[in-house]
Amino acid sequence: MKKLKVWARKLKRQLFVLYLAYKDERVPWFAKLFTACVVAYAFSPIDLIPDFIPILGYLDDVILVPLGIMFALKMIPKEVIAECEIKAEEMMKKGKPENWVVGSLIILVWCIISFWMIVKLSQFFT
Structure with a gap:
């Protein structure tokens, strides 16, 4: 250990x-x-x-x-x-260093990806 x-x-x-x-x-x-x-x-x-x-x-x-x-x-x-x-x-x-700008950008990128996937999935099922 x-x-x-x-x-x-x-x-x-x-x-x-x-x-x-x-x-x-x-x-x-x-x-x-x-x-x-x-x-x-x-x-x-x-x-x-x-x-x-x-x-x-x-x-x-x-x-x-x-x-x-x-x-x-x-x-x-x-x-x-x-x-x-x-x-x-x-x-x-x-x-640990804190960088709220980079953290916010990562969250923004994941939100955009999630939104894009939701739109694509809704188009797929309609």
């Missing part, structure tokens, strides 16, 4: 590193795009495979997120990662 807690803390720290690296101008645009997707997916309350599905629901969190973090870290310059690791430690002591 202790190893699992250490692994989870390391994963959380790496997400903070990616969150900070995304904002750095030395990171290439394609790395920023991929990093933004990884961080958004990790912090999103909506998963690709819902958690209520036995076993498979948690596999995306255990496999997809760590793989995404690993690939994103490989795309970012080492000096940026080193600087962001120091900042991430400080940030973890203070708590």
Whole structure:
């Protein structure tokens, strides 16, 4: 159980590193795009495979997120990662970053998708 807690803390720290690296101008645009997707997916309350599905629901969190973090870290310059690791430690002591603008955009996107699906389903059944 202790190893699992250490692994989870390391994963959380790496997400903070990616969150900070995304904002750095030395990171290439394609790395920023991929990093933004990884961080958004990790912090999103909506998963690709819902958690209520036995076993498979948690596999995306255990496999997809760590793989995404690993690939994103490989795309970012080492000096940026080193600087962001120091900042991430400080940030973890203070708590999780709050970004209501991004959260609102995610909710808006999901509302649009839901509305579109309702319209399409109503057209299908009429």
